[in-house]
Amino acid sequence: MFNLKVNEDVSLKLLEKKDAKELFDVVNDSRSYLREWLPWVNQMKHETDYEPIIEMWLKQFSANDGFQAGILYKGKIVGMIGFHGVDWANRKTSIGYWLSEKHQGNGIMTEAVKTLLNIAFTEYKLNRVEIRCGVENEKSKAIPERLGFKQEGIIRDAEYLYDHFHDCILYSMLAKEWS
Numbered sequence: 001m002f003n004l005k006v007n008e009d010v011s012l013k014l015l016e017k018k019d020a021k022e023l024f025d026v027v028n029d030s031r032s033y034l035r036e037w038l039p040w041v042n043q044m045k046h047e048t049d050y051e052p053i054i055e056m057w058l059k060q061f062s063a064n065d066g067f068q069a070g071i072l073y074k075g076k077i078v079g080m081i082g083f084h085g086v087d088w089a090n091r092k093t094s095i096g097y098w099l100s101e102k103h104q105g106n107g108i109m110t111e112a113v114k115t116l117l118n119i120a121f122t123e124y125k126l127n128r129v130e131i132r133c134g135v136e137n138e139k140s141k142a143i144p145e146r147l148g149f150k151q152e153g154i155i156r157d158a159e160y161l162y163d164h165f166h167d168c169i170l171y172s173m174l175a176k177e178w179s
């Protein structure tokens, strides 16, 4: 278990089963907004739907395969960020994130991504971190761009979103580029 400070108001923590209701409420309040870019939102209909997933996230952390963390703003869950597993052989990983609609626009996610980059490059000693964003997901693209990621190209039909495929931009940051 961990609780990582991002700044005065923001921290990251591993979620436990007891957090399922709070997590459900946050997603439920931003359902239509999150649904535009996240393929799993419709499946999450009840608070109990989060329990097996939280268990899976805890297993991921225990297996030393990265982690999924709740983002807390002044002690309340406002989103999530995590590594989609770690490829230790090639020393690389990728990051995914979402934030509740009403907590956008304050730099919370940019700061949280910086914290994960520090973990990836300093603690895990990885060489490469990727972020994939929908080509039209301007707010998501702004995060790697703000942090100096390089754009590598477009992955065609990278993800299926409910009734259509969409293209994603692949961004990367290398250890030697992060300070």
Ligand SMILES: CC(C)(COP(=O)(O)OP(=O)(O)OC[C@H]1O[C@@H](n2cnc3c(N)ncnc32)[C@H](O)[C@@H]1OP(=O)(O)O)[C@@H](O)C(=O)NCCC(=O)NCCS
Binding pocket: 033, 034, 037, 038, 097, 098, 099, 100, 103, 104, 105, 106, 107, 108, 109, 110, 111, 132, 133, 134, 137, 139, 140, 142, 143
């Ligand atoms: C993608 C997502 C996390 C971006 O949220 P966000 O609030 O725009 O990102 P940040 O928290 O980093 O905030 C950046 C904004 O705060 C402003 N800001 C204020 N203080 C700031 C600071 N200290 N540092 C950086 N930005 C700051 C920035 O100018 C920017 O505002 P703007 O968009 O009006 O220019 C959010 O839109 C989201 O969850 N979308 C739905 C799910 C999704 O798309 N996930 C990604 C899938 S690839």
